[in-house]
Amino acid sequence: MATDTHRAIEAVWRIEQARLIAGLTRMTRDVGMAEELAQDALVTALAKWPDTGIPDNPAAWLMATAKHRAIDIFRRNKLLERKHQELGHELETEQDITPDLDAALDDTIGDDLLRLVFISCHPVLSTEARVALTLRLLGGLSTDEIARAFLATESAVSQRIVRAKRTLAEAQVPFEVPRGEELSARLASVLEVVYLIFNEGYAATAGDDWMRPALCEEALRLGRILAGLAPQEPEVHGLVALMEIQASRLGARTGPSGEPILLLNQNRARWDQLLIRRGFAALARAEALGGAQRPYALQAAIAACHARALTPDATDWVRIATLYEILAEVTPSPVVELNRAVALAMAYGPATGLALADALTQEPALAGYHLLPAVRGDLLHKLGRLDEARVEFERAASLTRNERERKVMRQRAAECVAAE
Numbered sequence: 001m002a003t004d005t006h007r008a009i010e011a012v013w014r015i016e017q018a019r020l021i022a023g024l025t026r027m028t029r030d031v032g033m034a035e036e037l038a039q040d041a042l043v044t045a046l047a048k049w050p051d052t053g054i055p056d057n058p059a060a061w062l063m064a065t066a067k068h069r070a071i072d073i074f075r076r077n078k079l080l081e082r083k084h085q086e087l088g089h090e091l092e093t094e095q096d097i098t099p100d101l102d103a104a105l106d107d108t109i110g111d112d113l114l115r116l117v118f119i120s121c122h123p124v125l126s127t128e129a130r131v132a133l134t135l136r137l138l139g140g141l142s143t144d145e146i147a148r149a150f151l152a153t154e155s156a157v158s159q160r161i162v163r164a165k166r167t168l169a170e171a172q173v174p175f176e177v178p179r180g181e182e183l184s185a186r187l188a189s190v191l192e193v194v195y196l197i198f199n200e201g202y203a204a205t206a207g208d209d210w211m212r213p214a215l216c217e218e219a220l221r222l223g224r225i226l227a228g229l230a231p232q233e234p235e236v237h238g239l240v241a242l243m244e245i246q247a248s249r250l251g252a253r254t255g256p257s258g259e260p261i262l263l264l265n266q267n268r269a270r271w272d273q274l275l276i277r278r279g280f281a282a283l284a285r286a287e288a289l290g291g292a293q294r295p296y297a298l299q300a301a302i303a304a305c306h307a308r309a310l311t312p313d314a315t316d317w318v319r320i321a322t323l324y325e326i327l328a329e330v331t332p333s334p335v336v337e338l339n340r341a342v343a344l345a346m347a348y349g350p351a352t353g354l355a356l357a358d359a360l361t362q363e364p365a366l367a368g369y370h371l372l373p374a375v376r377g378d379l380l381h382k383l384g385r386l387d388e389a390r391v392e393f394e395r396a397a398s399l400t401r402n403e404r405e406r407k408v409m410r411q412r413a414a415e416c417v418a419a420e
Helices: 002-028 031-052 058-076 081-092 101-106 112-120 127-137 143-150 154-171 180-202 213-229 234-247 273-288 295-308 317-330 334-348 350-362 371-382 386-399 403-419
Strands: none
Touching (some): 002 112, 031 058, 031 112, 031 154, 112 180, 127 180, 143 154, 295 317, 334 371, 350 371, 371 386, 386 403
């Protein structure tokens, strides 16, 4: 029973963590303190809920517990009486802290989560720190998961987060959404953060689940809010288009037991046509605003090629390969090159793609990236080089931290052995 309760607590925490930290940051004006208060509330829940049961409104319970803890801290430290009164008043005011998403879309400036994104992306922080901190606070990612997203070391990311929270506290950064020129200046790093959160939901770096759909939904919600805040920014619409189209596949990406289903094997009838239409509309807006050659719009155009194809064979791989070539020129990246290798293989044959993938084995940034051996294994398999393919699949299995992916890679390695 205790184990079931702990699992339920973990589920509540994954859903409510970002909202809890955002609300506490608004009250305390200290993001570091807000995270500590949220963690304290979680520890208290882990101690009490196995005996008392999970409350009817666990999110409200966590917020109330964190607020009480904040009052204790302010009293002990003899901080401003005004702050004490503000928090005490909030405790006495009955309110549902679960946000109404429709209302949030109508009242973007009042959204605590969006404010938390912008405070995490403040110019007083380095770009790396902005992204890492926001992924930690809003995405609920561990330092290890963030490190893998950045192809960086865990200790480096941990230090970034600690320094970032300290810097924000010392600078007394206001908890608000910027406006005007400041909004445009800070938008690029915010978009990067939102997309990395989406990616972690779309393909989880670690754990037992291949996807974390709640992260995709949160990133998509934030993206739509940003599109309302900055309607003339083409890259905002490009990112929204990309996420809408990618999210349309979520229901087809796993089987009955949660096993991964790769793109070419998915039942396209299960793709969400409403999200695809929304994605096409957002892409059209991005292109109309002159953003066709911007990174997110280019990636959205690639996703649109897949969405337009009724069957895998109908996919315009030549266009996809061309779009990846343009993307590689706009934003050079070994990961983009790896994706281009896949597109080249589909358009011109596996030997063409393998030549590029082989060259990428010299890239230091991809040394521990499991998708490189996974791609090479697939291309070697298609070329009938089964023993080499098996080695690559086994290497991919050893590098991934996601149990679902590891199982798929091991199965593919076993298929190579069986086919020899």
